[in-house]
Amino acid sequence: MNVRLSTGKEIPMEMHKVRIVQKTSLVPVEERLRAIEEGGYNTFSLKTKDIFIDMLTDSGTNAMSDNQLAAMMVSDDAYAGSESFYKLAQAIEDVLGFKYVLPTHQGRAAEHLIAKVFIKPGDIIPMNYHFTTTKAHIELIGGQVLEIFADEALNTQSKHPFKGNLDIQKLKDTIKKYGVDKIPFVRMEATTNLLGGQPFSMENLKEVKRICSQHKIPLVLDGSLIAENAYFIKLREKGYQNKTIKAIIKEIMGFADLFYLSGRKSSCVRGGFIATNKKVFYEQIKPWLPVYEGFLTYGGMSSKEIEAMAVGIREMTDINVAGSAAEQVKYFAERLIERKIPVVTPSGGLACHVDAMMFLPHVPQSEYPAGALAAAIYIASGVRSMERGTISMDRDEEGNEVFSDLELARLAVPRRVYTIAHFEYVADRIHWLHRHRDLVKGLRFVEEPPVLRFFFGKLEPIDNWGSKLGEVFKKEVGAHW
Ligand code: F0G
Numbered sequence: 001m002n003v004r005l006s007t008g009k010e011i012p013m014e015m016h017k018v019r020i021v022q023k024t025s026l027v028p029v030e031e032r033l034r035a036i037e038e039g040g041y042n043t044f045s046l047k048t049k050d051i052f053i054d055m056l057t058d059s060g061t062n063a064m065s066d067n068q069l070a071a072m073m074v075s076d077d078a079y080a081g082s083e084s085f086y087k088l089a090q091a092i093e094d095v096l097g098f099k100y101v102l103p104t105h106q107g108r109a110a111e112h113l114i115a116k117v118f119i120k121p122g123d124i125i126p127m128n129y130h131f132t133t134t135k136a137h138i139e140l141i142g143g144q145v146l147e148i149f150a151d152e153a154l155n156t157q158s159k160h161p162f163k164g165n166l167d168i169q170k171l172k173d174t175i176k177k178y179g180v181d182k183i184p185f186v187r188m189e190a191t192t193n194l195l196g197g198q199p200f201s202m203e204n205l206k207e208v209k210r211i212c213s214q215h216k217i218p219l220v221l222d223g224s225l226i227a228e229n230a231y232f233i234k235l236r237e238k239g240y241q242n243k244t245i246k247a248i249i250k251e252i253m254g255f256a257d258l259f260y261l262s263g264r265k266s267s268c269v270r271g272g273f274i275a276t277n278k279k280v281f282y283e284q285i286k287p288w289l290p291v292y293e294g295f296l297t298y299g300g301m302s303s304k305e306i307e308a309m310a311v312g313i314r315e316m317t318d319i320n321v322a323g324s325a326a327e328q329v330k331y332f333a334e335r336l337i338e339r340k341i342p343v344v345t346p347s348g349g350l351a352c353h354v355d356a357m358m359f360l361p362h363v364p365q366s367e368y369p370a371g372a373l374a375a376a377i378y379i380a381s382g383v384r385s386m387e388r389g390t391i392s393m394d395r396d397e398e399g400n401e402v403f404s405d406l407e408l409a410r411l412a413v414p415r416r417v418y419t420i421a422h423f424e425y426v427a428d429r430i431h432w433l434h435r436h437r438d439l440v441k442g443l444r445f446v447e448e449p450p451v452l453r454f455f456f457g458k459l460e461p462i463d464n465w466g467s468k469l470g471e472v473f474k475k476e477v478g479a480h481w
Pocket residue numbers: 056057058059106107108109131133134189193222224225261262263264271272
């Protein structure tokens with residue numbers, strides 16, 4: 001919820017009290033330099049002890065509620081027939097309207113099962129945008145991801161409220177070109193993570209579903225950020241202002257033949273599931289669940305997480321939960337925009353994304369501007385962000401680089417974890433870095449893994465720019481900061 005101050009300014013207001021805290025510390029710049037060098041200029045390799053504010057991801061890093069924690073105390077650990085599972089199934093039926101549930105240990109496990117059951121080599125999967133793990137699972141089976149977003153989606157300086165929309169004409173053309181037999185399903189992602197957490201509109205989803213139904217192609221919905229997508233529909237789409245988040249989520253679900261999510265985002269708990277009302281889909285996936293995840297009533301999740309998820313699924317329909325990250329992201333983005341930092345607009349559902357090609361125009365994509373920017377932000381602030389650009393794309397079969405559509409340093413906002421003071425600090429340090437952006441150069445790989453290379457890859461700074469940046473920081477801001 002936003003509160004209007006007497007000056008007219010609006011600030012995001014936390015509609016909760018913080019009763020458990022975790023201590024953090026800010027190590028001085030010299031130690032940050034050592035940490036990033038040891039970590040191969042890859043923020044995934046940093047350790048918590050060296051991080052002040054962790055904005056790597058909003059995945060599994062959200063604050064849980066008192067009721068989620070309380071629910072974890074009464075979980076049922078039965079290997080089969082666990083009461084905890086039936087509570088989750090009931091919550092899914094009440095909130096999302098699905099009868100059949102297949103729990104998985106997290107979102108990518110759901111993607112693995114869906115890819116295994118529905119995709120065959122040579123298939124095409126049209127979608128509004130890929131996520132890294134989604135693409136990896138589809139390609140490992142021999143399928144191909146086809147992104148058919150509207151052109152505006154790649155404009156980082158946009159006012160378009162629904163950059164996560166699928167381009168309807170391109171969908172029609174795709175079906176005509178490849179034929180129904182090659183398209184096992186169309187996938188929609190609720191707030192396209194890699195495009196900056198940008199939502200789709202209800203109108204667009206409805207139209208996608210209409211085309212899919214005409215051709216009897218199932219619609220698969222990735223709802224990892226379903227609460228945030230619903231929140232944006234309420235805020236930005238005509239006719240939805242007076243509807244509840246709960247009603248909007250239910251309406252979205254009416255269009256999905258198969259739904260899955262990573263519980264680590266909207267529902268604030270580690271885990272995932274697949275849900276559907278189509279018995280045939282359920283029966284097709286079910287035999288594989290114990291092979292890869294676990295028995296039907298736990299699917300690789302602990303019973304405690306299942307209990308917390310049952311609560312989290314209900315709580316995400318509260319507007320103050322659904323909007324908690326989105327409003328902080330907006331506040332943070334505004335602080336950066338007023339300092340002339342190029343961030344993705346409109347602000348999205350999970351993070352503030354800095355456009356690295358605009359921030360570092362002198363660094364070519366072959367030298368990974370988003371990776372360089374993420375490393376530089378860490379050196380200048382102790383804040384950990386994530387590269388979402390070419391490093392996050394793997395090479396093609398011939399070993400050529402696949403340049404990402406966008407080069408973004410993603411500063412994720414875990415739900416109910418950070419305060420306005422934290423965002424003011426990060427905005428100040430990024431502003432300092434922006435004034436010294438000429439000191440930041442590119443990166444090159446020293447060790448490059450063959451798949452999802454962004455996780456474990458090791459890089460080095462071209463011309464040793466990290467140390468020079470550190471030296472200037474010490475002189476201008478102070479060695480103890
Ligand atoms: N789908 C979306 C849209 C996601 O954002 C993620 C994870 C997944 C699927 C995979 O789920 O992690 O539970 O296996 N996103 C995380 C992130 C990793 O940092 O954005 P998972």
